[in-house]
Amino acid sequence: MIENIPTNIITGFLGVGKTTAIQQLLKSKPDDERWAVLVNEFGEVGIDGSMMSGNDREQQDVFIREVPGGCMCCTAGLPMQMALTMLLARAKPDRLLIEPTGLGHPKEVMAVLTGENYKGVLDLRATITLVDGRKVSDPRYTENETFNQQLEIADVLVANKADLYDDQAMAALRAYLCEKGLAEKPLHQVEQGQLQFAWLAATNGFDEELHAPALPENSDQSMLPPQPEIPASGYLRIDNKRGEFASSGWLFDSRFMFDYEQLYAYLMGVEADRLKAVFITDNGIYAFNQVDGVLTVMALDESPDSRIEVIGSKPESWGQLEADIIACRLTG
Numbered sequence: 001m002i003e004n005i006p007t008n009i010i011t012g013f014l015g016v017g018k019t020t021a022i023q024q025l026l027k028s029k030p031d032d033e034r035w036a037v038l039v040n041e042f043g044e045v046g047i048d049g050s051m052m053s054g055n056d057r058e059q060q061d062v063f064i065r066e067v068p069g070g071c072m073c074c075t076a077g078l079p080m081q082m083a084l085t086m087l088l089a090r091a092k093p094d095r096l097l098i099e100p101t102g103l104g105h106p107k108e109v110m111a112v113l114t115g116e117n118y119k120g121v122l123d124l125r126a127t128i129t130l131v132d133g134r135k136v137s138d139p140r141y142t143e144n145e146t147f148n149q150q151l152e153i154a155d156v157l158v159a160n161k162a163d164l165y166d167d168q169a170m171a172a173l174r175a176y177l178c179e180k181g182l183a184e185k186p187l188h189q190v191e192q193g194q195l196q197f198a199w200l201a202a203t204n205g206f207d208e209e210l211h212a213p214a215l216p217e218n219s220d221q222s223m224l225p226p227q228p229e230i231p232a233s234g235y236l237r238i239d240n241k242r243g244e245f246a247s248s249g250w251l252f253d254s255r256f257m258f259d260y261e262q263l264y265a266y267l268m269g270v271e272a273d274r275l276k277a278v279f280i281t282d283n284g285i286y287a288f289n290q291v292d293g294v295l296t297v298m299a300l301d302e303s304p305d306s307r308i309e310v311i312g313s314k315p316e317s318w319g320q321l322e323a324d325i326i327a328c329r330l331t332g
Contacts, residue, residue, distance in 0.1 A: 002088050004123040007096040007113070008200050012130030013147045014102040014245070014311065015274045015291035017160045021130060021193030022097055023052060026062055028197045029095075034061040036093035038084055040101045041066065047249075047276035047287075047309050063091035080112060088121070095200075096122065103245055103311075106149045110206045126202035128195065129154035133165050133173035140244075140313075142176065151182055153206055156199045162189035230305075237322060239315075245273070246315040250322060252306040256329050257282060263328040264288075268295050270310065271317050277308035282330055 010025075012018050022037060029035050037052060052064050065087040067080055088096070100109050113124060129150045135141040142148070151157065159165075159173060170189065177183050188199070230236050234253040240246065260283035267275065267288055275290035278300065285300045288308075308325065310318055 002092060003120055005088070005093060005096050005121065006200070007098065007122040007124050009098045009100065009109070009113070009124075009127040010130070010195075011100050011106055011127065011150050011153075012102060012160070013132075013135070013141060013144070013150060016102065016130045016132050017193045017291075018099050018102065018130055019052065021128075021158075021160065021195050022099055024193045025097065025195055025197070025200075026052070029062065033094040034063070034091055035095045035097065036087050036091040037062065037064045038080070038087055038096065038098045039064065039066045040080070040099060040104060041309070047278060047307060063087060063093065080109070081117060102150075103146060103242060106146065106153050110153055114206060124204040124206070126155040126200055126204060127153050127206065128156045128158060128199060130158045130160045130193070131173065132161055133159045133169040134161075136172050136176040148180065151177070151180065151185075154182075154185055155202050155205050157182075157185050157187045158195060158199075159187060159189045160193055161191065163191040235322075235326070241315075244313045245311060246313070247309060247311045248315060248318050248321070249309040250307060250325065252279075254280060254305045256280065256306055258306065258325075258328045259330050260284075260286070263325070264295075264297070266324055266328055270321065271312070271314070272310040273312040275308070275310050277306075278303050279306045279308070 010018050010022055019039075026035065026037075039052070041047065052062075065083050067083045098109075098113070100106060110127070112118075113122060131151065157177070159170060162170070174183070174187070177185065177187070186202070188196075230251055230253050234256055236251045237248060238251075239248050258279050258281045260279075260281035263279060263281060267277065267290065270290065272290070275288065275295075277288040279286055279288065280303060285303050287298045287300055289296045289298070310321065
């Protein structure tokens with residue numbers, strides 16, 4: 001029987017560093033514990049799971065499952081419930097970490113996890129919300145319902161990327177939290193997603209009756225969406241849109257090998273609010289991560305294919321992206 005699994009939600013808006021924070025937490029996992037990670041992504045192809053599992057983590061008792069394609073609570077939480085059920089049955093974990101998409105519905109996700117289906121199964125602990133203090137002057141964030149809900153449901157607030165702040169950023173963040181009536185929530189400053197293991201143990205304060213909206217009616221969907229199949233051309237594009245944000249993702253067959261130097265130079269110039277990618281190159285397998293115009297690279301041990309996802313409010317600027325990436329492919 002799987003009972004009372006300590007469960008934490010690690011949330012935050014687009015590009016705040018949730019995946020990096022979870023990777024850091026995994027490094028602090030006790031050697032005698034098995035952990036499971038459920039990752040939800042706005043894009044359709046799914047990048048985070050490849051980035052987390054690309055360093056052979058399953059041999060270290062960490063099991064990862066993705067729910068791509070928008071908020072995992074949609075269709076009355078069915079995609080999340082199916083993925084979570086399979087993950088728990090496979091991993092039988094001592095702890096569960098859940099990373100919802102930064103563009104999802106945080107209160108609806110909480111409503112699913114605190115519902116009858118998971119009573120006695122999940123022991124919901126602290127919800128940790130990462131926030132970039134530099135963004136509270138940007139109305140695209142402060143006027144966004146999801147951004148504000150993520151702050152509201154937090155048991156622990158973490159000002160990530162604090163090493164990049166100017167003198168006014170933390171003061172602006174504290175003032176915004178005060179304006180929203182959230183000044184009493186614990187607030188920590190960190191760099192590079194360095195969450196403390198002790199923060200996971202805080203009590204979860206979500207009040208389902210007070211905060212949870214009504215979930216939408218279930219549809220006839222009875223299983224998770226099938227994994228996309230790459231056609232004979234060797235690559236596939238899938239698009240998604242919600243509100244002002246859109247995503248485009250590409251999957252490339254493992255037979256495609258890319259020129260690392262050419263690819264790196266190209267990705268540095270892509271205009272998007274968020275870019276994530278995993279590519280098989282002549283120099284090895286690498287994860288690429290671009291946010292706020294800064295591109296970072298991490299070496300991976302393995303990946304079954306190459307893939308890239310771009311998210312932003314100006315998808316028309318990506319028209320040439322597919323051809324340009326294919327031009328970085330090595331032939332012969």
